[in-house]
Amino acid sequence: MTDKSHSGPVRVRYAPSPTGDPHVGNLRTALLNWVFARHAGGQFIVRIEDTDRERMVDGSLDRILSALEWLGLDWDEGPGVDGPHAPYVQSDRKALGKYAKAAQMLIDNGQAYECTCTPERLDQVRLRQRAEKKPTGYDSYCRNKSDEERTADKAQGLATVVRFKVPLEGEVVFNDVLRGPLTFDPSLLQDFVILKSDGYPTYHLAHIVDDHDMGITHVLRSEEWISSTPRHVMVYEGFGWEPPAFVHLSILLGPDRAKLSKRHGDTALLEFRDKGFLPETMFNFLSLLGWSAGDDEEVMTREQIVEKFSLDGLNAAPSIFNITKLEWMNGVYLRQLPVHALAEILIPELEAPDGLPASISRPLDRDYVTELVPLVHERLKVIDREELAGMLAYFFQDEIELDPAAVVQKGMNEAATASALESAAVALESAEAFESEPLEEGFRALCVELGLKPRQFFGALRVALTARRVAPPLFDTMVALGRERSIARVRRAAALLLRDQAVS
Incomplete structure (x- = not known):
């Protein structure tokens, strides 16, 4: 091939x-x-x-x-x-007369001709063809005009286009590198416009x-x-x-195997950039739409793709643009990033007006953001500001909006939950090493002491600390929040539960 x-x-x-x-x-x-x-x-x-x-x-x-x-x-x-073939904008090349000269070259060698058919005449031709149930198209009216007729047309100041003279017989054969020789019947094509009346060429x-x-x-x-x-x-x-x-x-198809269009979601490339996809991901993903390296490798660097590429690896079969696969690949690339590199990407997103809540002061502490990255690294699929704010805002807030009812886990009530949270606060105060592993060890022992299941105790703690049912690992979260804030949030949750119990 x-x-x-x-x-x-x-x-x-x-x-x-x-x-x-x-x-x-x-x-x-x-x-x-x-x-x-x-x-x-x-x-x-x-x-x-x-x-x-x-x-x-x-x-x-x-x-x-x-x-x-x-x-x-x-x-x-x-x-x-700059290059030897400038200019590289066609309107600039048109101003140099390149296309008019080329069209005249084709006229001179008998491969093209000037056409002065008016739009009204062309409309009439199409109406007649439809009435006769014939294919619509140009009828070559000006193709065989004499020089005298063409001179008369110009004297009338009629708008003129240049049409290519399609051969009336034979075949058109060309080789497509992917598909091999392809043959077409030129009689099915009409004489087509190559230079418009305004002097601009057609494609x-x-x-x-x-x-x-x-x-x-x-x-x-x-x-x-x-x-x-x-x-x-x-x-x-x-x-x-x-x-x-x-x-x-x-051709690119959507997951439903219809031609890729806006109904399949975003199709403008820069929208993927704005929604948090990495350029490395898009480069890798797009390279695999219609090409394969011939192995099972899918996640490849730019250098690897360039090294492995060949026209032989191209495939003429339709390619599926699968957004789920793109998100998976973006997650792979995000997880491969060093912590400090990902932090540098996240900081401007978090500091943006539509990033973290306006109540959180800027600029953010870069070292603290770098400390938080490992907590969300594995969960990221795209760099989405709203999602990032949901994952990280509570680390920057002094007080979180908490729904006390969400703290109470299945099989517990307000009083039992408040009591367990107070026990947790005491354990946080007395913890010698405020690090993830010893904290987990101590809290698992406390869980047994309180007669609670880890799912109940840790679930209540997670919501008390973050106001969310889904959050980074509990004890890593405690360490990132720090001893004082962790104790304050746990005690505040307990107090809200007791207040609600008193009211009820």
Whole structure:
């Protein structure tokens, strides 16, 4: 399956259109291009295809470049990086007349022609075709006009586009690196527009001219472009240029095996960043959508992925974007982080306005946050501010909001729970070594002495200390809170229980 038709250094490109937020499928394509270039010791070029002016979205280009930078996909040529084939923005290349000259070249060699059909005429053609139950499309009206007719059209000032002249017979054959030779019947295609009346090229012309000028050797792009590739092959042949190797990547599906879309959840890449996924996770996860190293290894570093990559490892079968697997992988990466490194990630999230409650003063004690990290390290799947605040806020608060009823465990009542908590407070006061293991040993002995099950006693203590039924290991929590705060919280819980009992 490996393509060997292009000698010399590998040159690939990622050519996004700034028409919206970059989504995971688009960035998967960029990533695999980048990995291929780095594996082969080639170049990765970023080119901005902004010829669809009506669909341009403000800020989209900045978000595209931010997504590349977040994933660590540096480019050798492109925006902000000078190269021998500048400019790397198609509107700038259009201003230099590159596409108009290319279209004229095709006209001159008989592969394209000027078309002055008005929108009204094209609408009439489509209506007639529908009435006759024929496929709709351009009817080649201007294809065989004489020079005199074309001169007359120009004299009328009619808007002019340039259409490629599709061969009327034969076959279009191209090789897809993943799928092998593919054959298409050109008679099923109509003469298509390559240069619009405003002077802007369509994709079918612009990317071919740019790929040729920039020496692109391989085009890795989504499977959805297969149906357009016959047009591109014909244009290459029209110019007399050798096309690059085509590698159409597998389509991305949701867990329900429908095409990945917003109904499956987030698809914009930067939303995953904002929801606490690590760039290392996303790089690893996206690399495995349609590619395999040929072993059972799934969690790999960037360097390992680059080293193991080959076109042979690509698979044409649809790839499933499984958010559950992504969360699992992110948890693996989080757990692999050194404590101090994770602390540095958590601190700005906790200090953010929507992180810890506003009542908690900033800046946080970095050493204390580092001490708390091991308590939540194993539970993290993403860096989610709301979740982090729920896990850690009570470590920074002097007093917690406590529901006394939640302290009472199954098989206990308010009086028995209050009495057990007071015994716990006394044990905390008298503990010689305020460390996790001796505390656990002492409290297990106290549990037997009080005639309580560990689930009852420790459950009451957990809620008294944290106001939560689920929290980090109990005795690690005590150590992190410190002796004084632990005693104060346990006694306050006991007092609230006794108060409620007196009221009732």
